[in-house]
Amino acid sequence: MAKDAEQVKRIMQGLKCSEEEAKEVLAYDKQIEHGEKTAFDLPADKLEVARKFAHTGTRKQPTVYKFTKRERKPNATKAGIIAEIFTFLTENSDFAVENAEITNKERQIAFRIGEDSFELTLVQKRKPKN
Numbered sequence: 582m583a584k585d586a587e588q589v590k591r592i593m594q595g596l597k598c599s600e601e602e603a604k605e606v607l608a609y610d611k612q613i614e615h616g617e618k619t620a621f622d623l624p625a626d627k628l629e630v631a632r633k634f635a636h637t638g639t640r641k642q643p644t645v646y647k648f649t650k651r652e653r654k655p656n657a658t659k660a661g662i663i664a665e666i667f668t669f670l671t672e673n674s675d676f677a678v679e680n681a682e683i684t685n686k687e688r689q690i691a692f693r694i695g696e697d698s699f700e701l702t703l704v705q706k707r708k709p710k711n
Contacts, residue, residue, distance in 0.1 A: 588607055589607055655687070659703055663683060663686060663688070663703055664683075667683055670692055677694060678692050679694070684700075687703075688703055689701065689702050689703070
């Protein structure tokens with residue numbers, strides 16, 4: 582009983598209510614703790630409807646990501662420069678160029694002169710921001 586009196590005092594201080602209201606709150610709490618029916622429970626027919634709406638049966642589908650590699654726009658200027666440098670190396674060069682090949686059509690040419698291997702890389706700079 583002393584425990585109930587302490588709880589009533591605590592409820593009175595916490596909720597700033599009278600002793601009667603605190604006793605009602607304590608009694609209601611005990612009903613809920615013991616699983617008894619209370620005045621605020623739904624009637625049986627409405628409880629079934631509430632359960633039906635609570636359990637819709639749908640599950641959240643996981644997000645499916647599409648990891649597709651981005652297609653780059655072809656750069657015709659760079660491709661043309663690489664093609665011209667390649668024809669120069671193979672036809673007009675003063676050096677004995679061997680095994681010349683375009684390894685990347687817009688970027689790189691690999692070739693050999695004698696015992697040495699070379700790679701020529703074309704880099705296009707971005708326009709400066711103003």
